[in-house]
Amino acid sequence: MTAWTFNEDLAGMSEALTGSWPQLAGKRLFMTGGTGFIGRWMLEALREADRRMGLGVTVDILTRNPAAFAAKAPHLVNHPGFNFIAGDVLSLRANGERYDYVLHAATDASADLNENDPLRMFDTIVAGTRAALDLAVRSKAKRFFFFSSGAIYGAQPWEVTHVAEDYRGAPDLGTHRSAYAEGKRAAEMLCTIYARQQGLNIVNARIFALLGPLLSLDIHFAAGNFIRDAMAGRKVVVQGAGTAVRSYLYAADLTVWLWKILLEAPPGGTYNVGSEDGISIAELARRTATLLGDAGFEILGREDSGWNPGRYVPSTRKIQDELGVAPTVGLDEAIVRTARWNGWNG
Structure with a gap:
């Protein structure tokens, strides 16, 4: 483990993309979801690159509450190339501007919303994606980037250790808990249709x-909840049996991969974005508790009510082979860096 600072991640991302950034010189981008976890990482990296290289890139960023984001990240809001626009993706309309790239990252990935208002979840994803696609067509964008999800594959069979882009599984249509996953599938189909009928150049990240700095520790992500509790000196508790398997890509690696997809992937390129290093939730709890404190962990063994109590681990061979990327930060270091960002000094 290292004495890490966030500036090291900024420098590392900037350097990893040295050969890609010049493509954005003088370009105009439109982005939805720019104030969420993934979107903010992308803006942090772009701001650093602009500061270092003088790209002169401009980004219009749609957000529901610019003032709230300004209080959280004033350095981004005050960056001269970033223009934060108040609005919602469901009311998004073409604004008469021309954009070189449209990035659609807006989705409320809320477990509570998926459980209690799945219709709103589905509508936001599908209608919001269509609105963003229409804006891309009317602004004559040369590329549209859709931020999809590995959830589109549905439940991953245990015998499939790493799900690849050509896997033909699908979400279970017999449960409302598939609203998020099926919404993303429908949105991907919209992208396919717009590429065919409108000639739109589209790339897609699943x-x-x-895991990483900027991730909220108080929402439904197990890894964040475990870090929160371990930092507070509390026992890390797994509500279920802990047998579900996940993998965690560090946010700085994620960011490099996403910018590579936008700038270097061939038209129609679709890629899994994640880590191949699977870990059970029980082992994640044990490891987090060990790394960040000494309060221990507990497995309660209750029934898992989530959408996927099984395996959720991608194959990333395609993106590694085609775009030359690879993970650089392992899980233990990702846990520690996330904790340090949130004030842990252990």
Whole structure:
């Protein structure tokens, strides 16, 4: 483990993309979801690259509450190339502007919303994606980037250790808990249709589980909850049996991969984005408790009510082979860096 600072991640991302950044010089981007976890990482990396290289890139960023984000990240809001626009993806309309790239990352990945208002979840994903696609067509964008999810594959069979992009599984249509996953599938179909009928150049990232600074520790992500409790000196508790398997890509690696997809992938390129290093939730709890404290962990063994109590681990051979990327930060270091960002000094 290292005496890490966030500036090291900024420098590392900037350097990893040295050959890619010049493609954005003088370009105009439109982005939805720019104030979420993934979107903010992308903006942090772009701001650093612009500061270092003088790209002169401009980004219009749609957000429901610019003032709230300004209080959280004033350095991004005050960056001269970033323009934060108040609005919602469901009311998004073409604004008469021309954009070189449209990035659609807006989705409320809320377990509570998926459970209690799945219709709103589904509508937000599908209608929001269509609105973003329409904006891309009317602004004559040369590329549209859709941020999808590994959830589109449905439940991953245990015997499939790493699900690849050509896997033909699908979410279970017999449960409302598939609203998020099926919404992403429908949105991907919209992208396919717009590529065919509108000639839109589209690329797609199917994103799996993530970990790193800027991740909220109080929402439904197990890894974040475990870090929160271990930092507070509390026992790390697994509500279920802990047999579900996940993998976690560090956010700085994620960011490099996403910018590579936007700038270097061939038209129609679709890639899994995640880590191949699977870990059970029980082992994740044990490891987090060990790394960050001494309060221990406990497995309660209750029934798992989530959408996927099984395996959720991608194959990333395609993106590694085609775009030359690879993970650089392992899980233990990702846990420690996330904790340090949130004030842990152990």
